[in-house]
Amino acid sequence: MGGLTNLDAVFVAMxxxxxxxxxxxVRGHIVPGHRTRGTESIIRLLSVSTLNFMLWAWAVYLVLGTDDLPLWTRPAIWTxxxxxxxxxxGVLSGxxxxxxxxxxxxxxxxxxxxHVIPTSxxxxxxxxxxxFLIVKLADGSIFGGLWGTKSFASDEPAERDIYIEKIYKIDKDTGVWTGTDRSLLLKGEHIRSIEFIPFPEGE
Incomplete structure (x- = not known):
């Protein structure tokens, strides 16, 4: 009858x-804004780990209690x-x-x-x-931007900022957009509003 070795004890703790x-x-890479910290994160971590261990405890104790299994069986089951x-x-949940x-x-x-996503x-x-974006700043200035694959928005609640990959000047009189070769990193505290404009069909 196989017993619980010191190495197995380490794996049980893990x-x-x-x-x-x-x-x-893994789930945080799929669902935005779900990173938790402090006591809540520890409780979630232990809860998921316990559920996962309950699902596979039968396989773990099967290999622990059997002597004639191949050597690779234990590390395979633990992995x-x-x-x-x-x-x-994590993928399925996300x-x-x-x-x-x-x-x-x-x-x-x-x-x-x-709603599962915590903030707008x-x-x-x-x-x-x-x-496309129309960004209005706290000082009243307005500019346009392209939000694409190279852009980024922080999901850190204490540090809201966005990186806009291409900036456009908007003429106040005609409303014409003029592209620039600039990008912009902007802190959330400087933003009053952001208008989202979908790409025209066919672009």
Whole structure:
């Protein structure tokens, strides 16, 4: 009867920390604005790790209790349980959230769930398609911008800023846009409003 070796004890400890972290990192790349910190992040990490371990405990204890399995079996099971499984769970959870699967189920049950994306800033800049922007600053000045694949918006709540890859001057009298060869990094505190203009069809 196989026992719990010192190395297995290390893996058990990792099983209650690493999977939750991997899950949250993978999911955070799909769903914007869901990075948590402090006590809440620790609780989420441990909760996901515990759920993951519950799913694969049968396989872990199967290899621990069997002596005649190939040598590669233990590291394979631990690798799957600690790394592969939370990656798959993170991707599935992120896609389900992005596609609104749970929201649709809740609405079918006559519930009204809170939106999964916490702020309108995160929601507005989570859309992948390129668009034009009209940015109005706190001092009243206005300019245009191209929001494309090279642009970026921070999802850090304490440090809202955006990087606009191409800036346009807007003539106050004619409204004509003139392109420049400049890009801009702009702090959220300097922005009064942003208007989003979709690309014309065919562009």
């Amino acid at each position: 099983a209650f920390c690493v999977p939750g972290y991997v899950f949250l990192v 799957f349980a600690i790394l592969v499984s939370p990656v798959v769970m 896609l389900a959230t992005k596609w609104g699967v749970l929201s649709k189920i809740y609405r079918q049950m006559s519930f009204h769930p809170v 800033w995160d929601y507005a800049f989570s859309k992948p398609e390129p668009k």
